[in-house]
Amino acid sequence: MSDLPPADTRAPAHWIPLAAARPAMAPAWWRWVASRDSLTARLTEAGHPRPFRVRLLDQRIGPPRRDEALALGLPLHRQAWLREVALCLGERPWVVARSVAPLDELRGQRLDHLGERSLGSWLFRQPDLERGEIEVTSSPAGFHAGRGPWGRRSVFRHGGFRVLVQEWFLDAMADDLALPSR
Numbered sequence: 001m002s003d004l005p006p007a008d009t010r011a012p013a014h015w016i017p018l019a020a021a022r023p024a025m026a027p028a029w030w031r032w033v034a035s036r037d038s039l040t041a042r043l044t045e046a047g048h049p050r051p052f053r054v055r056l057l058d059q060r061i062g063p064p065r066r067d068e069a070l071a072l073g074l075p076l077h078r079q080a081w082l083r084e085v086a087l088c089l090g091e092r093p094w095v096v097a098r099s100v101a102p103l104d105e106l107r108g109q110r111l112d113h114l115g116e117r118s119l120g121s122w123l124f125r126q127p128d129l130e131r132g133e134i135e136v137t138s139s140p141a142g143f144h145a146g147r148g149p150w151g152r153r154s155v156f157r158h159g160g161f162r163v164l165v166q167e168w169f170l171d172a173m174a175d176d177l178a179l180p181s182r
């Protein structure tokens with residue numbers, strides 16, 4: 001066991017199906033959390049004229065959290081491609097996101113060079129893109145100090161490539177768009 005990489009032991013988030021969260025979610029938030037099109041495009045439009053910007057916080061190969069490994073059907077110690085970003089309007093982070101992809105499915109996807117281009121701007125150009133069911137959490141992101149009412153996740157599939165995309169909507173977004181607290 002000693003030659004296995006360390007597991008990510010941070011507390012996993014608790015996820016529930018989107019429909020189960022609906023009674024507790026204000027309609028104004030439902031329109032954001034339940035949307036299945038590009039969040040990048042929606043943020044760009046809602047934040048106009050503030051410029052939309054992806055701020056890369058970290059991108060590395062490492063162990064996914066337990067809940068992430070389970071969502072992707074990966075063994076707990078299997079290394080993965082991890083990417084953490086803040087999606088900003090002007091200088092204010094509205095969303096923080098953490099994406100996890102199985103290493104052996106990255107072949108040739110060239111995501112290492114994504115930098116501060118939006119992952120979504122690449123995903124939504126794939127004609128065969130499929131998106132799994134959206135799940136919701138009220139747990140914090142854990143990798144960023146920002147707090148907010150809702151997090152969501154879903155798995156995107158493009159050919160043999162899958163990526164778990166997790167997005168936490170922050171209080172700064174609620175303030176700037178006059179959204180309710182939950």
Ligand SMILES: C=C(O[C@@H]1C=C(C(=O)O)C=C[C@H]1O)C(=O)O
Pocket residue numbers: 037038039040041054083084085087095097098099117118119120121123165166167
């Ligand atoms: C999936 C999308 O991509 C967004 C961009 C991300 C990135 O650049 O890492 C991560 C999560 C998303 O909110 C989208 O725009 O819908």
